[in-house]
Amino acid sequence: KPHGFKGSQKCRRGSQKLPNSPAYDELCTATVRTYFTTTTIRPEPYATATVSSSTGGQCKSTKVAVLGAGVAGITAAQVLSNHSVTDFLILEYNTAIGGRCRADKFGKDRDGDPYTVELGANWIQGTVTEGGPENPIWTLVKKYGVKNEFTNLSSLLTYDKTGQVDYTDKFDAFDAAYSFAEEDAGTGILMNFQDRDLRSAFNLGGWTPKGDPHAMAIEWYEMDYEYAQIPDVSSQRFTTANFNSTFYGFSELNQFSTDQRGYNTFLHGQASEFLEDNDPRLLLNTIVTNISYSDSGVTIYNSDGSCVEADYAITTFSVGVLQSNAVTFEPPLPDWKNIAINTMQIGVYTKIFLQFPPDQAFWPKDTENFIYASKKRGYYTAWQNLDHPKYIPGSGIIFCTVTTEQSYAVDNQDDEITKAEVLAVLREMFPNSTIPEPIAFMYPRWSTTPWAYGSYSNWPPGLSLEGHQNLRANIQRLFFAGEATSAEFYGYMQGAYFEGKNIGELVAACTGGIGLPACMDMARYESLGGDTPVAAYVPSNGWMQTSFQTIGDVDVVGGGG
Numbered sequence: 001k002p003h004g005f006k007g008s009q010k011c012r013r014g015s016q017k018l019p020n021s022p023a024y025d026e027l028c029t030a031t032v033r034t035y036f037t038t039t040t041i042r043p044e045p046y047a048t049a050t051v052s053s054s055t056g057g058q059c060k061s062t063k064v065a066v067l068g069a070g071v072a073g074i075t076a077a078q079v080l081s082n083h084s085v086t087d088f089l090i091l092e093y094n095t096a097i098g099g100r101c102r103a104d105k106f107g108k109d110r111d112g113d114p115y116t117v118e119l120g121a122n123w124i125q126g127t128v129t130e131g132g133p134e135n136p137i138w139t140l141v142k143k144y145g146v147k148n149e150f151t152n153l154s155s156l157l158t159y160d161k162t163g164q165v166d167y168t169d170k171f172d173a174f175d176a177a178y179s180f181a182e183e184d185a186g187t188g189i190l191m192n193f194q195d196r197d198l199r200s201a202f203n204l205g206g207w208t209p210k211g212d213p214h215a216m217a218i219e220w221y222e223m224d225y226e227y228a229q230i231p232d233v234s235s236q237r238f239t240t241a242n243f244n245s246t247f248y249g250f251s252e253l254n255q256f257s258t259d260q261r262g263y264n265t266f267l268h269g270q271a272s273e274f275l276e277d278n279d280p281r282l283l284l285n286t287i288v289t290n291i292s293y294s295d296s297g298v299t300i301y302n303s304d305g306s307c308v309e310a311d312y313a314i315t316t317f318s319v320g321v322l323q324s325n326a327v328t329f330e331p332p333l334p335d336w337k338n339i340a341i342n343t344m345q346i347g348v349y350t351k352i353f354l355q356f357p358p359d360q361a362f363w364p365k366d367t368e369n370f371i372y373a374s375k376k377r378g379y380y381t382a383w384q385n386l387d388h389p390k391y392i393p394g395s396g397i398i399f400c401t402v403t404t405e406q407s408y409a410v411d412n413q414d415d416e417i418t419k420a421e422v423l424a425v426l427r428e429m430f431p432n433s434t435i436p437e438p439i440a441f442m443y444p445r446w447s448t449t450p451w452a453y454g455s456y457s458n459w460p461p462g463l464s465l466e467g468h469q470n471l472r473a474n475i476q477r478l479f480f481a482g483e484a485t486s487a488e489f490y491g492y493m494q495g496a497y498f499e500g501k502n503i504g505e506l507v508a509a510c511t512g513g514i515g516l517p518a519c520m521d522m523a524r525y526e527s528l529g530g531d532t533p534v535a536a537y538v539p540s541n542g543w544m545q546t547s548f549q550t551i552g553d554v555d556v557v558g559g560g561g
């Protein structure tokens, strides 16, 4: 539904006219009515775009510029193509498509050939349950024959600095608190209660892991390992909804790609349906540096001096890229968009790969997962055994995952330091084994990767659904898509897919595509209502002073005036 309340300054909850007052109702109803009737983008008949004189005819010209060739970008371009909008250009920083679904070569097998490991997305998360909807990534993985295996999370052993210790009973205590948080989130939505961070919700549910390395490790494994962020900065409401959308909506299964061509083989398959080999519409190795937009088109400037003039553009850059100012916008993005970009978070998820001589692999080969508990929360906690019979048997490869805080630490230190740290951890986990020197060692540094600046997004408390919608909303002819713009599936491949599809359809409609919903401005909220109107900051509510006062001659607001 590309509609929404585009509130004016006067018509928001923090204004002098409080909601529920007749004056407010009249004003706001009128605003909504006006909004619905005046913000249609005029669809244009599909025609070849002309080169504008503003760039002296130097730019390539196209109907739609798709910025980024990850899941969202390729899906959007495919949707355009399916609706006969074939005049598009895809601009991509890297030398291949895939984005954050990205594999690399690592170590070597007996013949000296390297293995393929996934630096980014690895799982198809949620597949299908009979009678229910299917995860579109699962559909594509099956269609293009991507090899994958079910991850059995119960195949697990737990460790601490003394070696193997069984503390799996902590899962039950955590699950009880999680169930409380989950139900409480549902009540909160239905009753319009304030959102909370997950840490508070867990506390309320009776879970207080501080100071207990085992409990901290279990909590990290259950939360940070999925969301790449700590519960303290994650929204109770939207994290719960996000989890439910995937794991109750599709299925509880996590399928791990072991395909030696790479997980993104499915994306290459998808692209091959509408792009030729060496298709001139795919501009690889093209770094966008500036996007100039208006209500008549979008001009994209690249680091090599080239440019593209498009009637419409869809940017699929990560929140990390948008926050980094690596790409500038002309005119500067309006406040409502800027706030949304800088409020949605991007976490970091780092896999640290080690290959040991296969005949000296020292961990139990028949177990898939290991947890290590440290006094420092999240310190090399999760380990996955790739040398398991299901995955890459005989490879001697094991890898460890760290997230945001610890990811920043490893991103900013030399490989040798990180290697020494993980080997010290392995020595604690397996005190009775000889730990040999790894023959290969590698990890990506997602926090500083200039085309991602992080791994995937996370929803903080304090960001409302309307605030998030501002991340999605178009500005004139410029549209936004990607995993982060998905309200229900943010962080997942399916989020990127759905958003690429939705925005692709909307832009196809705007360029004259047939059988599509109307070409409309998407909902945006130029002023977001807070939970407490400013007029309620009064002594009778315990608000004693004018805390909004600034030194100097700036307006003084609040404190009851």
Ligand SMILES: Cc1cc2nc3c(=O)[nH]c(=O)nc-3n(C[C@H](O)[C@H](O)[C@H](O)COP(=O)(O)OP(=O)(O)OC[C@H]3O[C@@H](n4cnc5c(N)ncnc54)[C@H](O)[C@@H]3O)c2cc1C
Binding pocket: 067, 068, 069, 070, 071, 072, 073, 091, 092, 093, 094, 097, 098, 099, 100, 101, 119, 120, 121, 122, 123, 124, 125, 286, 287, 288, 289, 316, 317, 318, 321, 326, 327, 349, 350, 351, 446, 450, 451, 452, 454, 455, 456, 481, 482, 483, 484, 491, 492, 493, 494, 495, 496
């Ligand atoms: C370590 C890690 C683990 C993950 N694990 C999983 C998982 O197991 N399961 C799951 O479902 N999801 C997982 N994800 C998330 C998943 O990878 C993403 O949701 C998805 O790939 C995002 O796709 P996208 O198209 O939105 O963005 P991207 O893939 O980031 O696509 C955007 C594209 O824009 C390009 N770009 C950026 N800046 C510029 C520029 N200036 N000029 C030109 N091009 C530019 C980029 O190169 C990129 O190709 C993981 C991600 C990471 C990083």
